[in-house]
Amino acid sequence: MKNYILSFLLVGSMSFAQQLAIEETVTGPRKYAPTSLTAVQWRKDSKSVSYLSADFTNLLEKSATNGWKETVLATKSEFESALKAAITGEEFALRTFPFSIEWKSNHTFQTEIASKTNQYQVTYDVITKKITSKIGYSIEGSQARFASNNNVAWLKDNNIRITSNNKTIEVTNDENPAIVNGSDYVHRQEFGIDRGMWWNATGTQLAYYRKDETMVGNYPIINWNEREAVNKDIKYPMAGMTSENVTLIVFDVATGKKVTLQTGEPKEQYLTMVSWEPTGKYIFIGVLNRDQNHLKFNKYDATTGAFVKTLFEEKATNWVEPQHALTFVPNLPNQFIYQTDFNGYNQMYLYNTDGKLLKNLGFKDVVVTNLLDFDASNTKINYIGTANNGLDRQLYQVDIKSGKTIQLTTIAGTHNVSVSSDGMLVLDQYSNATTPNEISILNIKTKMANTTLVKADNPFTGKIDMPRIEMVSLTAADGTTPLNGRLIYPANFDATKKYPVMVYVYGGSHAQLVTNKWLGGAGYFDMYMAQQGYVVFTLDNRGSDARGKKFCEVTHRNLGVNEMADQMKGIAFLKSKSFVDADKIGVFGWSFGGFMTTSLLTSQPDTFKVGVAGGPVMDWKYYEIMYGERYMDTPQDNPEGYAKTSLLDKVKNLKGRLLIIHGAQDPVVVQQHSMNFIEASIKAGKQVDYFLYPNHEHNVSGRDRIHMYAKIADYFDVHLKE
Numbered sequence: 256m257k258n259y260i261l262s263f264l265l266v267g268s269m270s271f272a273q274q275l276a277i278e279e280t281v282t283g284p285r286k287y288a289p290t291s292l293t294a295v296q297w298r299k300d301s302k303s304v305s306y307l308s309a310d311f312t313n314l315l316e317k318s319a320t321n322g323w324k325e326t327v328l329a330t331k332s333e334f335e336s337a338l339k340a341a342i343t344g345e346e347f348a349l350r351t352f353p354f355s356i357e358w359k360s361n362h363t364f365q366t367e368i369a370s371k372t373n374q375y376q377v378t379y380d381v382i383t384k385k386i387t388s389k390i391g392y393s394i395e396g397s398q399a400r401f402a403s404n405n406n407v408a409w410l411k412d413n414n415i416r417i418t419s420n421n422k423t424i425e426v427t428n429d430e431n432p433a434i435v436n437g438s439d440y441v442h443r444q445e446f447g448i449d450r451g452m453w454w455n456a457t458g459t460q461l462a463y464y465r466k467d468e469t470m471v472g473n474y475p476i477i478n479w480n481e482r483e484a485v486n487k488d489i490k491y492p493m494a495g496m497t498s499e500n501v502t503l504i505v506f507d508v509a510t511g512k513k514v515t516l517q518t519g520e521p522k523e524q525y526l527t528m529v530s531w532e533p534t535g536k537y538i539f540i541g542v543l544n545r546d547q548n549h550l551k552f553n554k555y556d557a558t559t560g561a562f563v564k565t566l567f568e569e570k571a572t573n574w575v576e577p578q579h580a581l582t583f584v585p586n587l588p589n590q591f592i593y594q595t596d597f598n599g600y601n602q603m604y605l606y607n608t609d610g611k612l613l614k615n616l617g618f619k620d621v622v623v624t625n626l627l628d629f630d631a632s633n634t635k636i637n638y639i640g641t642a643n644n645g646l647d648r649q650l651y652q653v654d655i656k657s658g659k660t661i662q663l664t665t666i667a668g669t670h671n672v673s674v675s676s677d678g679m680l681v682l683d684q685y686s687n688a689t690t691p692n693e694i695s696i697l698n699i700k701t702k703m704a705n706t707t708l709v710k711a712d713n714p715f716t717g718k719i720d721m722p723r724i725e726m727v728s729l730t731a732a733d734g735t736t737p738l739n740g741r742l743i744y745p746a747n748f749d750a751t752k753k754y755p756v757m758v759y760v761y762g763g764s765h766a767q768l769v770t771n772k773w774l775g776g777a778g779y780f781d782m783y784m785a786q787q788g789y790v791v792f793t794l795d796n797r798g799s800d801a802r803g804k805k806f807c808e809v810t811h812r813n814l815g816v817n818e819m820a821d822q823m824k825g826i827a828f829l830k831s832k833s834f835v836d837a838d839k840i841g842v843f844g845w846s847f848g849g850f851m852t853t854s855l856l857t858s859q860p861d862t863f864k865v866g867v868a869g870g871p872v873m874d875w876k877y878y879e880i881m882y883g884e885r886y887m888d889t890p891q892d893n894p895e896g897y898a899k900t901s902l903l904d905k906v907k908n909l910k911g912r913l914l915i916i917h918g919a920q921d922p923v924v925v926q927q928h929s930m931n932f933i934e935a936s937i938k939a940g941k942q943v944d945y946f947l948y949p950n951h952e953h954n955v956s957g958r959d960r961i962h963m964y965a966k967i968a969d970y971f972d973v974h975l976k977e
Contacts, residue, residue, distance in 0.1 A: 289691035289711035311351035341386035402458025447578035530581035566610030618660035630678035645801035669772035686773035732820035755839035763847030796821035841865035918951035
């Protein structure tokens with residue numbers, strides 16, 4: 256379940272001279288952002304960092320060579336002049352200097368720029384102030400993938416085009432829109448899929464997904480904005496139903512030849528972790544069965560498409576969930592890093608291309624969350640991993656040969672880091688519950704800060720007085736597992752009074768709401784509700800993210816059951832507080848959190864008096880195959896689990912007030928969920944409130960989000976607070 260609402264917020268003082276306005280539940284994250292450096296990064300082969308000026312018009316740098324003084328590298332006007340000189344006949348109207356740049360050398364960077372008719376990738380030299388290379392493609396294109404030799408592959412609708420030497424090559428020409436080529440929206444972007452095309456190292460061959468959805472039924476999504484409502488069909492294979500068929504094809508630019516990789520039968524399987532070998536001779540693919548419990552990591556001949564061998568396999572009684580493509584060791588094309596949580600935590604393993612495990616690179620119970628770069632000698636690799644029961648993110652470095660790991664950042668909190676090209680310095684940006692934002696340069700040997708570039712003050716001082724946040728640790732319903740929670744105290748807190756409670760919940764896989772950072776995982780709406788006199792509580796139950804596979808897999812075949820048991824431990828904790836009004840407890844959540852909200856109201860009707868469920872799953876048989884079958888298996892294989900977790904026959908238990916909010920264009924949790932629940936409530940004689948956002952998909956965005964938060968706040972005020 257990829258598209259869920261997450262919140263953002265934090266800690267402050269207690270004088271409460273001024274409170275957040277409802278508009279600031281949406282605008283607050285930008286308005287009160289701590290001082291920082293925008294787009295900060297290392298320049299390649301240097302001891303300098305680049306970033307944008309406060310008005311986003313200049314590219315600046317600070318360097319160790321001049322005592323970290325600020326200087327100008329390039330201006331927007333210089334960059335625009337270079338564009339006009341290099342690309343004639345085009346109009347460029349840049350509002351800012353490019354935000355997204357990638358340094359290719361000490362003095363050149365690449366970025367993407369759009370004119371009125373085309374999109375370009377350009378290389379700019381900050382010394383000569385000139386564009387040194389460019390490659391363009393149609394403004395109609397999407398999901399562009401650039402090769403090392405300046406070829407670019409891009410999509411026009413459901414087909415692939417390649418621009419090479421100023422010529423456009425039609426790689427595919429499928430007229431049926433149910434045949435989709437090169438798109439990253441394959442297997443609904445599960446299994447870490449973030450692209451649908453991959454160039455080999457030399458840019459001469461392109462591997463791409465071909466998705467055949469012709470066997471999947473059309474699902475209607477109604478657009479209400481037309482004079483007469485228009486139906487837009489999407490492909491939405493539900494759990495247990497016929498799924499898409501996906502193949503991988505290799506296209507040779509010079510010859511125009513296509514080769515289909517022989518990934519075999521059955522056709523309803525998942526192709527993941529697509530990785531070119533550096534030599535370009537072979538492609539590696541993770542082939543996962545539809546049951547998602549057996550992964551074969553296979554090697555294929557890129558020239559013939561023939562299957563070569565299975566390097567290794569992973570089998571599980573619940574699920575196997577590949578998430579990462581291979582990372583090859585520089586200068587050693589026969590060795591690669593493979594990430595998996597098969598042994599309990601997502602960690603790294605060093606293999607050779609024959610499938611032999613060379614070294615376990617894992618460290619304690621650390622979950623690898625972001626693989627960074629190799630050091631200058633290519634013998635060590637840096638990565639971001641968890642610490643402090645998943646609350647923190649720290650920088651680690653592991654020696655590939657010995658397997659020895661050291662932790663390079665030590666201050667508790669959430670670190671976002673990068674390492675200089677020579678491997679000597681760390682650009683460390685971190686925050687925690689008492690530090691809004693700090694950016695420092697660390698010496699990698701001493702682990703000490705050489706200099707501090709930014710030390711942000713509390714952005715709310717003198718503007719908004721924020722409620723106090725308390726991070727708490729509870730024990731799960733299993734009696735042993737520690738859980739992370741967050742308690743936000745109401746405005747003008749008086750321990751002798753009793754306050755209503757809003758529980759904010761998500762609870763599903765791949766999400767973590769409670770973290771040790773300045774924004775803490777809480778949201779401005781959470782803080783707004785605390786300022787309106789609510790105790791606001793959030794708990795990351797078992798099944799949520801960053802704690803390892805065992806922490807997550809307790810949900811298998813029974814989504815919501817153990818999650819609710821843990822949430823009720825949170826309720827017991829709240830009820831133990833003298834200032835909590837146990838008769839006024841409500842809950843709010845979106846997506847999986849909407850499912851949890853409705854589950855709690857119908858399974859614990861005497862506990863929860865009010866609930867707001869946004870975009871809620873009401874019955875897992877209506878959810879899509881890839882996510883649903885991983886955690887629930889199919890309805891045919893697990894009828895008891897689907898019946899137990901369905902909420903359609905549990906509405907009869909409802910006692911409290913429930914508001915359901917849904918986007919009419921939702922392609923993630925389709926509106927059928929909430930409509931069937933409303934129908935069930937009518938038959939059960941239960942009153943349920945329902946609100947539809949006609950022009951929104953799974954999340955409500957823009958100014959309408961303010962409207963949504965105002966509606967939710969009012970609902971709690973009317974039915975819980977008074």
